Amino acid sequence: MSTAHVSLFTFISRQAVLAAAPMILAGTGELLAETAGVINIGIEGVMLLGCISAYLAAATTGSGALGLLAAIAAGLIAGSLFALVTVIGRADQIVAGAAMNLLAVGVSGSAWMLFQNARANANLPTSLPLGAGFAAFSPAWADHLPYFGPVLLHQYGLFYAAVLLAILAAIALRYTRAGVILRALGDSPEACEAAGVGVKRWRFGVLLLAGACAGAAGAYLSIMRTHTFASDMTGGQGFVxxxxxxxxxxxxxxxxxxxxxxxxVNSLQQSLQTLRYTQHSAIMHALATLPFELFQMLPYVVALVALAILSRSAPGPRFLGIPWQK
Amino acid sequence: MTQPPSTPPPVNLGDSSPLLPDGFAMGDASSSASSEAEQPIRRPPRAWFTAIIPILASVLALTLVVGGLSLLGYPAWGLVRRWVHGAVGNHIQIAASLASACPLLLTGLAVGVAFKSGVLNIGAQGQYLLGAVASVAIATRFAPPLPPPVIVLLSIVAGITAGALWAGVAWALERYRSVPIVLSTILLNFVAAYLATTLLHGVLQAKGTSAPQSAELGPGLWLPVLIKYTNLHVGVPIAFGLAVIAWFVLRRTTFGFEMLVTGANPQAAALAGMAIGRRRAQVMLISGAFAGLAGAFQVLGVAHFMTSSFGNYGYAGIAVALLGWLDPLGIAAAALFFGALDTGAQIVEESSLGLPHNMADVVKAIVILVTLLLAGWAARHRLKQRQGD
Structure with missing residues (x-):
């Protein structure tokens, strides 16, 4: 889609959805895990592992689909490792999550350097071969729909998967037996055990699902949105x-x-960064004097302010973060 | 300051596994969960026991990483030889290992003291960065017309203060807006990183560069080194001294006892009349101060200037605190180990093997995960044994 003929508002909206897609995907998985009483602060690391796995698989095989599968597999492996330590081993979830982040930084950094060295020795480029990444949909008929066409119908396939997953999760949590069990796992695991629901088995399962989601979200960042890999490409999104x-x-x-x-907020700050030099108005002149790091800081400040306003009235799952033991 | 209870309440002092104190989880069921389960009073594990598990885990992790790399075709023995030589091969390398242990030790203490008291400060990274910023600001840009040693002292104090204040923000958000510290500190890390870059691009930027970096400190403001041609600065022994003091305060004073009890069992602490809220505030300030000091020492003792990428010691501190079993002396040992791992890995990367230094992070992560597993397993084993008596 060319951006020349859409309005600024449409453009910012589309960028917002582009940025939100991996967070919806990874966030839905995390939400299900937290509902079941397990918090994984290593989600950032799992996303990073998804990024590198997808990139390496797509770059070596030339297939984007295999890249996505590799990212999901990496997410499943990371999820089962985290579940092994926290659910089976009953270790502290915050600490295990911090270790997962460290592991991801180490593994992805090492793998990236080894890959670059191997490619350089074989005189091969490290970039993604043509067609190995995913392209966004751009059906011509969508442009005729005002606003929603460009914003919602020019997205990557994984965005639609993320929306579908979120809808399914919302319905499942509310109306299905599995949803009731998930909520009970976080609020009253002993009742689950009494009702014959294996707490550990369910928590293990939901962590696998969350891992797969975060892994796929990583693939979105590396082989869909950017077609590159960088060691800091998750940039704190998992924490957000x-x-x-x-x-x-x-x-x-x-x-x-x-x-x-x-x-x-993120796409707004990016647009403002470029606009303040090209548009001439009093406000833009004032903004142009601000350093751009202040704009980059904005999403995190907004998240903090939102938490400060809302947190008081947000009781989470009662047993969030507490290992279950019979 | 409240009086210590005449007979200490029967609480878990938080030394035993699962590694962290009971009053620690995020859900509001944490205290009731432990009382409902009618757990027997846990005794602190024996010293050899706390030492042997991290050592076992370290050996296992190193074997896994070296084994994995040798499967990829790298010579296992050559790798180990270079790694060990790089870490402790001669007095230069030992000094380098000690120097890289210093920031790890201080951020480890920051995390350890907080975790031990049941305060989930994940924000050592932000506190470390702002400590470094404040320190470099005093040393390069806003130095008062005073003799250099005084400026160095002021710079250190500024670093400590900045770290403590940034931690105080997270405390205030929890106290007044009920934002969990574990979340606010995570977000504040990012805000701090961008704030640091803003300042390094702006008021602190060196002349004649467009990069986000500060001017270099005049040699008069460098922390003196103990061994020539190394960066083993005087901050290193000071950091280890602080570890001993922290150990003493935690184990031998009323203040330390109250911190431990607040972490282990907030209900019991409240019943015993301890001011939990005030303890949490103090713990957060102390924790931030340690991290800020790490930043100041890194500026004054090692780098002598600051850039926007100034290390991940705050995050690494979580790993160090954990491996050290949240005990200040254990944290010192863990920092030494991790510092040596990093220094050795750097040499391996520069050697003909050309292996990434990130492999040290893999080793650290596996050490933590294995430690968690072994500690949990051992605690359950001991519990079963005692119940069998």
């Missing part, structure tokens, strides 16, 4: 997701709204 789950009070709609809001 953690805040947004609380911001949304553990409800899927709240989370999705939070992700869109964060994406909007």
């Amino acid at each position: 997701v953690l805040a947004l789950v609380i911001f949304g009070r553990w409800r899927v709609w709240g989370l999705v709204a939070g992700c869109l809001l964060f994406g909007a």
Whole structure:
């Protein structure tokens, strides 16, 4: 889609949805895990592992689909490792999550350097071969729809998967047996055990799902949106997701709204950074004197302010973060 | 300051596994969960026991990483030899290992003291960065017309203060707006990083550069080194001294006892008349001060200037605190180990093997995960044994 013929508002909206998609995906997984009483602050690391796995698989095989599968597999492996330590081993979840982040930084950094060295020795480029990444949809008929066409119909496939997942999760949490069990796991695990629901088995399962979601979100960043890899490409999004789950009070709609809001603030600040030099008005002149890091800081400040306003009225799952033992 | 209870309440002092104090989880069921389960009073594990698990985990992690790399075709023995030589091969390398242990030790203490008291300060990274910024600001830009040693002292004090104040923001958000410290500190880390870059691009930027970096400190403002041609600065022994003091305060004073009890069992602490709220505030300030000091020492003792990428010691401190079993002396040992791992890995990266230094992070992460697993397993084993008596 060319951006020349859409209005600024449409452009910012589309960028917001682009930025929100991986956070909705990873956030829904995290929300389900937290509903079941397990908090994984290593979600940032799992996303990073997804980024590198997708990139390496797509770059070596030339297939974007294999890249996505590799990212999901990496997410599943990371999720099962985290579940092994926290659910089976009953270790502290915050600490284990911090270790997962460290592991991801180490593994992705090492793998990236080894890959670059191997490619350089073989005289091969490290860039993604043509067609190995995903392209966004751009159906011509969508442009005729005002606003919603360019904003919602020019997105990557994984965005639609994320929306579908969020809708399914919202319905499931509310109306299905599995949803009731998930909520009970976080609020009253002993009741689950008494009702014959294996707490550990369910928590293990939901952590696998959350891992797969975060892994796929990583693939979105590396082989869909950018077609590159950088060691800091998750840039704290996994941590922001953690805040947004609380911001949304553990409800899927709240989370999705939070992700869109964060994406909007982020794309707004990026647009402002360029606009303040090209547009000539008093406000833009004033903005142009500000350093751009202040703009980059904005989404995190907004998240903090939102938490400060909303947190008081947000009781989470009662047993969030507490290992279950019979 | 409240009086210590005449007979200490029967609480878990938080030394035993699962590694962290009970009053620690995020959900509001944390205290009721432990009382409902009618857990027997846990005794602190024996010293050899706390030492052997991290050592076992370290050996296992190193074996895994070296084994994995040798499967990829790298010579296992050559790798180990270079790594060990790089870490402790001669007095220059030992000094380098000690120097890189210093910031790890201080951020480890920051995290350890907070975790031990049940305060989930994940924000050592932000507190460390702002400590470094404040320190470099005093040393390069706003130095008062005073003799250099006084400026160095002022610079250190500024670093400590900045770290403590940034931690205080997280405390205030929890106290007045009920924002969990674990979340606010995570977000504040990012705000701090951008704030640091803003200042390094702006008022602190060196002349004649467009990069976000400060001017270099005049040699008069460098912390003196203990061994020539190394960066083993006087901050290193000071940091280890602080670890000993922290150990003493935690183990031998009323203040330390109250911190431990607040972390181990907030209900019992409240019943015993301890001012939990005030303890949490103090713990947060002390924690931030340690992290800020790490930043100041890194500026004054090692780098002698500051850039926007100034290390991840705050995050690494979480790992160090954990491996050290949240005990100040254990944290010192863990910092030494991690510092040596990093220094050795740097040499391996520069050697003909050309392996990434990030492999040290992999080793650290596996050490933590294995420690968590072994500690949990051992605690359950001991519990079963005692119940069998």
